[in-house]
Amino acid sequence: FLVPWVIFLILWSIPLLMVEFSLGKETRKGPVGAFAAFLGKNYTWMGAFVAICTMAIMFYYSVVTGWALKYFVAGVSGDLLGGVDHDAYWRQFTTANTSPIYYHLISLLVASGIIYQGVVNGIERANRILLPALLALLLVGTVRSLTLPNAAEGLNYLFGFHGASLTDPAMWLEALSQSAWSTGAGWGLVLTYSVYMRQKDDITLNAFITGFGNNSASLIAALAIIPAIFSLTGSSQEAIQALQAGNQGLSFIVIPQLFNKLPGAQILIAIFFLALFFAALSSLIAMLELATRMLMDFGLSRKRALPLVALLGAVMGIPSAYSMDFFNNQDWVWGMGLILSGSFFTFAVIKKGVAQFREKYLLVAHNDIRVGVWYNWVMKFLIPVEAACLMFWWFYRTWDAAGWWHLTSIYSLGTCLWQWGGLILV
Template identity: 40%
Template sequence: MTNQENNQQFSSRWGVILASLGMAIGAGNLWRFPRLAGQYGGTFIILWFMFLFIWSIPILLSEFSIGKKFKRGVISSFAQAAGKKYTWMGFFITICTLGITFYYSVVTAWGLSYVGLSTNLVLDNSLLEQLNQPFLENYWKNISTGNLRTVSLHIFCVLFAVFMLYKGVQQGLEKVNKILIPSLLFLILLVSAVALSTENGPKGLVYMFSIDVDLFFNSKVWIEAVTQSAWSTGAGWGLMLTIASYSREKEDVTFNILISGIGNNLASIIAGVAILPSVFAIASSDAQAIEFLKSGNTALTFTIIPLLFAKIPNGELLGVVFFVAFAMAAFSSLISMIELCIRTFTDLKFNRNKASLITAILCIAMGFPSAYSIDFFSNQDWVWGLGLLISGLFIVFAVHRNGIQQFKDDFIDKDSSIKVPTVFYKFTMFINIPIGLFLIWWWMSQGYSANPWFDENGNWNVMDVYSNATIVTQWTVVILFGIIFNKWLYHKFVDHE
């Protein structure tokens, strides 16, 4: 094997595991999970862990094994796994994840902005006197819309990620994650330790794991649990497939997925331990803390966390640590997404340098609208975040195309030291179809837009940020393009290899 070929695969099992953890552990662990754990406590955590094994791990096992077998990017590997006629499904998975990639660099940029704010609070104590919720809400509005500094940070994040990756997987992705993931986990543990050391901090821990039996009969808790698991672990993104395409010949499929899936959930738990005790530490009473957490404040990270830490002794320093961890978590997921884009172009026979350059230009240009407008950002998050459920169903479809038993024997179990029970894997491959379809229906039936399909004038409401019309329109464009150019895509990504 040449040095160049050697550089295009991970050097060890730990390289694969750290890349998988880097892909999975992202901003959602430090932002969305603590909010949901705060709303629903231990009931949510139990269901969330259950769906890790029912939805996320089976789909990730399937993804990883496809990438490991065919050693190509998403479109090429999926086409070979599902069949030529279904190349368009692999195209949809790729576009869906790229849709997220284009705005995820903006999340990283926001994290860096708050690192700057937290650092200023440390350096200038007089700013602490101005620190209140209206100040933080104005700061958030300022950086999320029409802010050229946010645009500049978005460009910086893309260029830095591409620079880290252009040398190849072994010298790029693997080296970055060896530093990034241990550092990230250390920082989150540090914040958790300080939060628990406060006077009322341990009460937050007790609250986080308390179980309300009545919540098991609340359908919304179940929905939140499965969607958090699906989106946090990266099931259906095609990222695990991309990582696996660089794995060694005898890589252990099941062991790697179990470690990355469970590791992602543990990282979320640690983040919850950092946030919930902090809420109890600064609240005037336990009742006030519980009332705040049950409100499910979606602005928890950006408009509340700085306020929380500022009220803890030396909490300004802790705020810097938290937002550094947040930015690192977002970046660790971003580099895996950008690697998927680079891999797509190398599959088209571009050399890695040229593929990296094209990726940088594409991500900067396509991410600009999200960096400049929070409405555009929210729309893309709305459309492609839900689209991941479609992507997950397509992975399940590829398994069924091969026969579940045959797929498990040939793709998953071949080099696995641990074998998931066949009856369980078969069960998940069947039950996840109605789960996925129900989730999509449920999400669209919630009425997040006043006019989900047509506006007041009877026009198709495609321009509404949160309408069903905008979801269906964008999905349909991608799917139709994929179907119309299915043969061309297969020829470009598979035939000429």
């Protein structure tokens, strides 16, 4: 898995990150204004789709941030220790319960307070604290994980090379999905932050640092979790089943269960969920800044735009905080929407001319990394094919011949088309 994951970092994520850095630095506007300035007003709707798609993710991502905060508090207080039924605890917390709403609102309030202080005093200062703290927490978890008995089995699972698996198309598509979604390429977040870049800041170097930095952090997180799971489960088969529990099941059910088997469980659980909260909060800040920047491009000041965005996020996040079905539907619809967002960035470069784009933005004197002709081929041919394959693959995996068009279905082509269509019409 790691081989195609790194390949797609080069052949999807980093090329799109270069586009985002370039558009933000050139236009000094958020996604809506950037597409209008770069392609003309007839293509403003593409930037609006990118921005609102990411805003829709923000509405439920603040819920995820709230979950992490709740579990950190529960870890510190000892509520997750002893003979707790962690599956029942999770279901009780997330099923028709108002508690997730409160934590969603608290998380949004924390992120809004940081952004209210501005770019330098708020966002940059917060990132100088959050990111090193997150890395430190991950490293502590990694050291503890690697010193457990049988941790080598987890390392073998993570890094073991099985050449035959490279012939499996599904693995390549899952690796592409992971790279596309974890780096944030095509979300408009990097574009928003690059509005504040200095004129001589290096676009290509920043794109590579962002991409490889994300992958490095992901590997450290894997080292903190996977060896521990293999050590604390009864067999390799049980460990693999635990890893297949899905993001929510793994983070909020399996890991607290397993950490309870270790000395110092309360500290380990608190460290894990504090790291998860920091990671989620840093992403939530970026999404909130994107939405705020969009209103600022229409002439509002930060101090007027932010309360409107925060209020909208607070209200629109409540359904996802209250209903897991609604949460899963929004995660599906707008996660798939990000593939369209990436396609719109690709279209923008193709329409302008890939060779001209590379010459104007990537081959400038102050860029240390020289981007070759390979970039032209990746943007013009490979990324469109990758996007089409991703769309087809995920819709194929969830295909329901009887109800594919249902708006109320959690996972269907129809629910995506209805909601995307509504967004585009608006």
